Amino acid sequence: MRISRLLIANRGEVVARIARTARRLGIRTVGVYSEPDADSPALHGVDLAVPLDGVTSTETYLSIDALLGAAERTGADAVHPGFGFHAENPDFARAVIAAGLTWVGPHPDHIAAMGDKIAAKRIAADAGLPVLPTVAVGDGRIGVDIAADVSFPLLVKAAAGGGGKGMRRVDDAAGLEAAVETARGEALRSFGDDTVYLERLVSPARHVEVQVVGDGSGGAIHLFERECSIQRRNQKVVEEAPSALLDDARRKRMCDAAARLAAEIGYAGAGTVEFVADPDGEFFIEMNTRLQVEHPVTEEITGIDIVELQLDVACGRGIAVDQDDVAIDGHAIEVRLYAEDPALGWTPAVGTLHTYRRGTGPARYEDAVASGIEVTPHYDPMLGKVIAKAPDRATAAELLAAELDELRIHGPATNRNTLAATLRHPVFLAGDTTTSFFDDHPEVLDADVDPATLRSHLAAVLWARQARHRAADGLWGAAPSGWRNVPSQPQQLRLGRRATTHELSYQVDGSSLTADGLGDRIAARVVAHEDPWVMVELDGVARRVEISCAADMTWANSTMGQSAWRELSPFPAHDPTLAAGGPAAPVPGTVVGLLVSAGDVVEPGDPLVLIEAMKMEHRIAAPARARVTSVRVAVGDQVDTGDLLVELEEVD
Secondary structure, three states, rough: OOEEEEEEEEOOOHHHHHHHHHOOHHHHHEEEEOOHOOOHHHHHOOOOOOOOOOOOOOOOOOOHHHHHHHHHHHHOOOEEEEOOOOOOOOHHHHHHOOOOEEOOOOOOHHHHHHOOOOHHHHHHOOOOOOEEEEEEEEOHHHHHHHOOOOOEEEEEEEEOOOOOOEEEEEEOHHHHHHHHHHHHHHHHHOOOOOOOEEOOOOOOOOEEEEEEEOOOOEEEEEEEEEEEEEEEOOEEEEEEOOOOOHHHHHHHHHHHHHHHHHHOOEEEEEEEEEEEEOOOOOEEEEEOOOOOOOHHHHHHOOOOOHHHHHHHHHHOOOOOOOHOOOOOOOOOEEEEOOOHHHHOEEEEOOOOEEEEEEOOOOOOOEEEOOOOOOOOOOOEEEEEEEEEEEEEEHHHHHHHHHHHHHHEOOOOOOHHHHHHHHHOOOOOOOOOOOOOHHHHHHHHOOOOHHHHHHHHHHHHHOOOOOOOHHHHOOOOOOOOOOOOOOOOEEEEEEEEEOOOOEEEEEEEEEOOEEEEEOOOOOEEEEEEEEEEEEEEEEEEEEEEEEEEEEEEEEEEOOOOOOEEEEOOOOOOOOOOOHHHOEEEOOOOOOEEOOOOOOOEEEEOOOOEEEEEEEEEEEEEEEOOEEEEEEEEOOOOOEEEOOEOOOOEEEEO
């Protein structure tokens, strides 16, 4: 059997990734797109694209009828689900097969069995894999006796879950019932199933997963392991292969066990057997029956195209690689680039991506964004992935960090600086990458360029600003910068950067620039200026800085990193949120939970409202001890950034 036209039932970078392999194999591809994704660069790589009427995931990428209609309209004879959306939905797989199309994925029964995390543990245990103590939670009140067989601390997890949804840590009996109810609610909204279970928490822990490929007839191989321990909100951020935790003996034990599980159930296609590990052992936690976001690191160290293997198995050609032919070559690290602010609780960010330009190093990019697109609140905030491979782990980390430094990304906040700081952190470089990395090392959440780079960036920003203003002034542009009757007085400027306002004063005299307001006095010399570049000499070192502007924002980029500056009014602004008397929505989203009522007295940090945005749940907390005077929203309401949610009045 051969696939001639493949529908990729997804969006974003995975569409571009699958289309790239399909084109190499001579397979035509079909993409689909929602209204907000009409300008997605992912569509540049497909042969045909079908619009899906609507904005939300439910209306578009999750509509089985719309997806099958797109296949029929374009003559597609196969469907690849990518990852996310319907990739692990057995009902979608069955619908594809019933329509007479080739399903690029495992049998629907295997998707269903492994999608039920409780059932998956039983199957794994029967195959001889070690599993953690687990207790299913039934209806009714949750008692301490239910958790006795698991012991505290424990995790509440959604049985149909994934991606950190419906997962809560519980340290003692007092928080168990509330955690179960919250997890149930999130699981129901995310997966349509509120079944949860309790699992013993391994901490500190490592998250190690094994890539497997099955032929559907009892044959299976592994492509070694990946480590995905560095996570935020139980979602992976940094992934690498191989794992720094494993020696050869332990690697063989885990990888052989994963391949054995796939073989015993007759698994077809690519899948991932996931373990939680500590120095003494490892335990099966789940099997993901799809292509993983982090699959590129495995491809980099093995030289094997996993998407090609998926297509081969789907066509009945089996696995074209023998286990003895699979070997590890070097080390690969991947980071996920998100539109979010780690320093503000990983709050997702939206807006125009004014500039997106890749670095020039030897990195692999898996992305589907471009300058000028809108980052919307409708979908996951991941912009793409950047991958570096080298002969050893330390070199791969430095190559990847340098690539992130050079990446131009202007617009919404991103986690780029946090990723670069993580890759350079001594604990990461020592291989001590536990799932609590960000909790243990919060300094990386507010990571910044080094002070010398920041000072040179500011000097370049100030120089470029005055040069731009002079060039635009047809009447006075020939006058010296900042000219006035009293030339000894410097120019004044208020610049906002991150959460800080800088009251700056600066003077330009020919090629010399001096500035105060960033701590130490800056005395710089402009060696060369050719828009958009400024060569700034500071403290005897010259740096080449690129300046970009959009509205009131200015971005400075050099090979040492990026800084962003906002020009502020010379008059202090009032905070509209404080004036309104309560917390506002940090991002556009949907209200999914109200935890207070009018008249309630709340303490600092108490949760008030739950908002779901960009596939994440955000808890809006009380800033101080206060009384709720009114609740301004209801469950199901759509809110925009800055909308007042709850009105509060302070109480003694």
